[in-house]
Amino acid sequence: MPGDPGFGIYVHWPFCLSKCPYCDFNSHVRESVDHARWRKALLRELDHYAALTPGREVTSIFFGGGTPSLMAPETVVAVIGRVGRNWRLSPGAEITLEANPTSAEAGKFAAFSEAGVGRLSLGVQSLSDEALRFLDRQHSAAEARGAIDLARRHFPRFSFDLIYARPGHSPDEWESELTQALAEGADHLSLYQLTIEENTVFHGAWRRGELTIPEDDQAGALFDLTQEIMEGAGLPAYEVSNHARPDQESRHNMTYWRYGDYVGVGPGAHGRITLNGRKESRTGAGGCKLATRQHRAPEAWLAAVESDGHATRGETEIDIDQRLEEMVMMGLRLKEGIPRDAFLRETGREPEQLFDAARSQALIDGGFLTLTDGRLAATHRGRTRLDAVLAHLLT
Numbered sequence: 001m002p003g004d005p006g007f008g009i010y011v012h013w014p015f016c017l018s019k020c021p022y023c024d025f026n027s028h029v030r031e032s033v034d035h036a037r038w039r040k041a042l043l044r045e046l047d048h049y050a051a052l053t054p055g056r057e058v059t060s061i062f063f064g065g066g067t068p069s070l071m072a073p074e075t076v077v078a079v080i081g082r083v084g085r086n087w088r089l090s091p092g093a094e095i096t097l098e099a100n101p102t103s104a105e106a107g108k109f110a111a112f113s114e115a116g117v118g119r120l121s122l123g124v125q126s127l128s129d130e131a132l133r134f135l136d137r138q139h140s141a142a143e144a145r146g147a148i149d150l151a152r153r154h155f156p157r158f159s160f161d162l163i164y165a166r167p168g169h170s171p172d173e174w175e176s177e178l179t180q181a182l183a184e185g186a187d188h189l190s191l192y193q194l195t196i197e198e199n200t201v202f203h204g205a206w207r208r209g210e211l212t213i214p215e216d217d218q219a220g221a222l223f224d225l226t227q228e229i230m231e232g233a234g235l236p237a238y239e240v241s242n243h244a245r246p247d248q249e250s251r252h253n254m255t256y257w258r259y260g261d262y263v264g265v266g267p268g269a270h271g272r273i274t275l276n277g278r279k280e281s282r283t284g285a286g287g288c289k290l291a292t293r294q295h296r297a298p299e300a301w302l303a304a305v306e307s308d309g310h311a312t313r314g315e316t317e318i319d320i321d322q323r324l325e326e327m328v329m330m331g332l333r334l335k336e337g338i339p340r341d342a343f344l345r346e347t348g349r350e351p352e353q354l355f356d357a358a359r360s361q362a363l364i365d366g367g368f369l370t371l372t373d374g375r376l377a378a379t380h381r382g383r384t385r386l387d388a389v390l391a392h393l394l395t
Contacts, residue, residue, distance in 0.1 A: 337377025
């Protein structure tokens with residue numbers, strides 16, 4: 001699996017039918033959307049970034065959001081076509097679209113499949129009606145199962161998300177829900193612990209004492225139960241929150257975690273692109289790596305693209321220290337860890353030259369990290385305490 005991390009295209013669709021109380025993503029509710037205008041703008045911003053990254057081979061396209069299943073299928077067709085025209089589209093490129101399982105959106109699944117989407121990622125979040133009401137989702141458990149069935153019929157690959165460690169969530173309840181999820185036959189499941197993010201409805205309720213989430217030891221027990229059940233079912237964790245059968249990992253997300261390049265278009269989208277025609281002396285490696293960031297507000301993004309051809313609000317050169325920090329923060333989430341050649345590619349140095357020897361050895365001796373001739377990786381114990389491991393390693 002290791003090697004070329006790939007080159008991805010991320011397309012952000014910022015609109016949702018409603019704002020979930022736990023969500024801090026760049027998503028917005030609008031009564032109406034001019035789909036033809038938005039389609040034209042997305043294509044124009046793709047053209048801008050294609051001019052900066054000529055000759056690359058695209059290994060994945062990801063339509064994220066927001067709720068991309070609210071897009072017109074014609075927009076998906078146009079974006080995929082423009083990517084193929086601007087870059088080389090790999091014959092085996094993974095094309096993923098995120099969807100919500102409401103009946104109206106599920107009816108468009110056939111059209112998305114015909115447009116070229118080969119992988120659907122469903123935001124199910126729970127198979128319990130009570131939990132769905134708590135999460136303020138717009139679908140029922142029956143609708144979720146119906147959408148999963150449609151996904152199974154229309155797409156070669158599909159995945160769905162579940163949220164656990166909800167208030168009062170018991171191990172027995174979670175085991176039952178996971179068993180139901182596995183019975184649906186997906187080859188990939190994303191299983192996230194509920195976290196309280198700032199500037200969300202849940203954050204306000206938590207601060208007022210109206211919402212209590214499981215303590216760390218309770219959440220840890222649910223995490224361990226998750227690993228046990230998923231490994232037993234043949235879908236081990238390849239990343240902290242993502243489980244898949246062999247060769248069914250999300251290739252687009254693997255590009256992120258392996259610190260590959262990706263273009264981000266649409267409101268609030270981020271990107272990481274290496275400009276091999278420019279050298280940047282601070283990196284210690286070939287090429288200048290840029291962090292790009294698009295304007296977050298949908299209407300401001302649209303106006304900027306129509307005026308200037310893109311809505312890039314930030315474009316920052318990433319120096320050697322930032323490259324190391326970003327690569328380690330992403331790569332240690334993966335069970336496979338970070339290969340040595342990635343350190344050389346991004347920094348021009350071996351990992352032993354980049355970390356404080358005493359600190360890294362303490363993490364190895366404590367059973368949190370392994371460092372071999374091939375790679376640096378977090379152990380299972382290390383991945384369960386990853387924030388603390390990263391803080392110690394990168395200090």
